[in-house]
Amino acid sequence: MLTRRHFLTASAAAAMPLAPRRLWAASTLTLGETRIDTLSDGNLVLPADFILGGMPEAEAQAIIARYGLPADQLTPPCNVTLLRDGTNTILFDVGSGPDFQPSAGKLAEALATMDLTVEDVTHVLFTHGHPDHLWGLLDEFDEPLFPNARHMIGQAEYDYWTDPETPNTIGEARAAFAAGASRRLAVIADSVRLLADAEEPLPGIIARLTPGHTPGHLAYEIAGPAPVMILGDCIGNHHVAFERPDWASGSDQDPALAAATRAALLDRLAADGHTIIGFHLPEGGIGRVERGGAGYHFVPG
Template identity: 90%
Template structure:
């Protein structure tokens, strides 16, 4: 069963100051048998348009821009962190940006509080990949793990990439801070980190799926249930060009050609299988389905 609910919540500071603005959180809920999945807002990113759309065929891109009302200067994709609860485990897929990336993001602890949860309640953290908006919320102000009771897991290939000293020299100047930030954070938990391979079952009914290209070891997570669901991370990174023209190269991907191949094959499979999807940067909380369209696919948001 898919539902959406909207609710007003206040941070501790807001509760102490009743006249301060309150944050409106939109949470989408997906129920798979006894398992409940909520998406929690970590805020949003603010990106130059060319970070995603640069270099794409201009004539067809203009049509897509018009249909989706995309601005010409910057994009503000949402950041949807997935929370899974099965009665035993409380699982986060990624941890958001934390305070050190962009001021518009890093709001996950507020969203957890809105669900009457604390960081101590989280039992597992499963990372899709090592980019700042997914990983940098790992540590607290004292550089200790923010989720002290959680077992943390990431793909073996992803861990190897971000902890390799050569990555900072090869990733490109624009992403050099990504490498430094990921290496530092993963280094703190390296001794206790569980490393995953493609097809592994990190928790009962959750399967790691290698979906490379956006980053070298990117993982999506398939969740078993009456209607299976897939936590996408960034292997499908937006609701417009990624669906309509998954074969187009995007500047947001580190290996553009591989990412396009991964994206196209995955969308084809999801459209056939009818899985629910949960996208980190998809609108409306990120929960929906994939349908075939004239030239590609479309994201159908669940309401």
């Protein structure tokens, strides 16, 4: 049976204007013996053009205004998914760590609200290698922060970030992303498990290739009578990505491929009624997709 409850609401995410309220442990789903929580790693602070750049300006600003968001700066939340099945304690992504933005990197504090420590985590499954998902991998001594965890990432994603040519081809604006990912993945190179599309890294968890935001981006489907799709960034916000999934976004490394992936996935999710968990979606990121107008809407809950 699928249920949801809100709990442990904390105060503001960071001492800066426009920062959203942080929900340390925002939402819970129970699926039989499995419990899924979303934990806040804080939020990002981005110029609006990072997401809206290249979109029809007047139409994009009209969408942003409907959601009550500022025209020049966006502060998307960062929702790390925690799954516990009685045996395993699994994180999907690990947040930013201390080296990306001061408003993010709060996962250890969120875990503490659940009476968990980094030693309790048995598996880490990465959606992709961007800083807000991967850079929390290492501690201050450049050792894996989750010492007892088995780490897993898509084969194509790993190959991309560890390719010595990537820093030369990713573009100047993302060059630091490449350097940071390569350094962190090198630490776990001898033990990381590399995943293929449709592979089951753990029983009942299916990796789904959802490329475009990054070359080997994976979403993860939690199978069962009421399936759940952990999206990562293949659907990266609750406004333009839903209302106009066909629009290319500046946040995606391959904007055309990402738009095609997003449109097809939203169509499937709306038709199937799956619960979704989005890394940058509001209210803890848990909800569902509904058709609306020419596009879709995110419905929390």
